[in-house]
Amino acid sequence: MTIHLLSADHRTQGLDAVARLGATAAHLGPDLMGAVPALRGVIVLGTCNRLALLLDAPEAVAADGLRRQVTDGLARRADLRADTVDLTAWCGTDAVSQLFATAAGLESMVVGEREIAGQLRRAMRVAAEEDTLSTDLTRAVEHASTTSRRVAHETGLAGNGRSVVAVGIDLAARHLPPLPGVRVLIVGTGAYAGATVTALRRRCVTDIAVYSRSDRAQAFAVGRGLWAVTDAELPGALEAADLVITCRGLGAPVLTRQLVAPAVAGRGRVSDAAAVEATGRRPLVVLDLALTRDVEVAVGSLPGVKLIDLPSVQRAVPAAEARQVDAARRIVDEETALFERMLCGRRMDPVVCSLRSHVAELVEEEVARLRVVDGRVDAGDAARALHHLAARMLHHPTVAARAAAEAGRGQDYLDALDLLLGVEIAADLREAATPGEAR
Secondary structure (H helix, E strand, O other), rough: OOOEEEEEEOOOOOOOHHHHHOOOOOOOHHHHHHHHOOOEEEEEHHHHHHHEEEEEEEEOHHHHHHHHHHHHHHHHHHHHOOOHHEEEEEOHHHHHHHHHHHHHHHHHHOOOOOOOHHHHHHHHHHHHHHOEEEEEHHHHHHHHHHHHHHHHHHOOOOOOOHHHHHHHHHHHOOOOOOHHEEEEEEEEOOOOHHHHHHHHHHHOOOOEEEEOOOOOHHHHHOOOOEEEEEEHHHHHHHHHHOEEEEEEOOOOEEEOOOHHHHHHHOOOOOHHHHHHHHHOOOOOOEEEEOOOOOOHHHHHHHOOEEEEEEEHHHHOOOOOHHHHHHHHHHHHHHHHHHHHHHHHHOOOOHHHHHHHHHHHHHHHHHHHHOOOEEOOEEEEHHHHHHHHHHHHHHHHHHHHHHHHHHHHOOHHHHHHHHHHHOOOHHHHHHHHHHHHHHH
């Protein structure tokens, strides 16, 4: 088994190209499994600034060939030329390390963000539902989550303000009166919508509504203290809102100029927060956090609307402290090495299972030899069966010990006992083998 990670992100491809690739993510895992039969598992991670593919392939599959197949498939799905799709590829230990760094937010637009870890876990659940999740990919993602939590706990990278959502809300706040008094409408009910609610609550915002074209708005609102907006209520909710945050990213705008213009006209024209005191009216600030735009660009040209999109957020991202990043990288290196050791140990699972099965068969054979009278076994018979079982289990090790000594490899045999029997038992056996030296 070899883990591969193929990724296109905001640094290598730019947001527009990533958006086009991200629009192909639906059912991508099963399609890849069908196109590349050797694959054992696929997890598709689509975020606001990346499309990443975590693959489980046999060691015999060449990394370059796999990358070429995946690149060609993505290009066809996105209607792009294959030479314009530049996937960065890692395999083996490098892929695991990059996965852990990604989960810890070290490769994000906002270094140290925590949302990515949750998105990765949700991507794993989708893979499970689509039957593209392998055991090794599950272990890798679970350990990546552990790494993310450790980075958050031991460094300052995950502090308040270190997320795309938080940076976006802070940008929006510059054009609004104090946030505790504003009315917010969230469009969408996915991962970023939940993170948005959390970020708003931290800023003491209480008046929050949610809208979704699907039927999930009501379920999302329940338990969060929100109120759900229906299709019929959407125009009125837009007119009443001070801040609209969209985070659907499903490939087509949900807020069009045609929809927003009447809402803005109904609230009066205010160009910025500075005009609030003079007019008593507030501007409509629209924060579009979707990689594939939820808001038509033309909405931003409406009088009284301030549109903040993902590129604007990207430009406003605060720089991470180098010392904290270095500390996080060290944690990633440590956890990668630990995971690799654990993975190597797991590769012996079939051997362990076979060994246990073999011993169980020997036990069953000895049990079958026992004479049972009135539901009881004679103590002497039981003792003889146990001694016979021990003799059978020790036959090969004792024969091998003599054979190793005769071949001049006695010390190799003694050294191997540490691995097979444990240090304490092995020490006693070595003492028995060299009584003169022991004394």
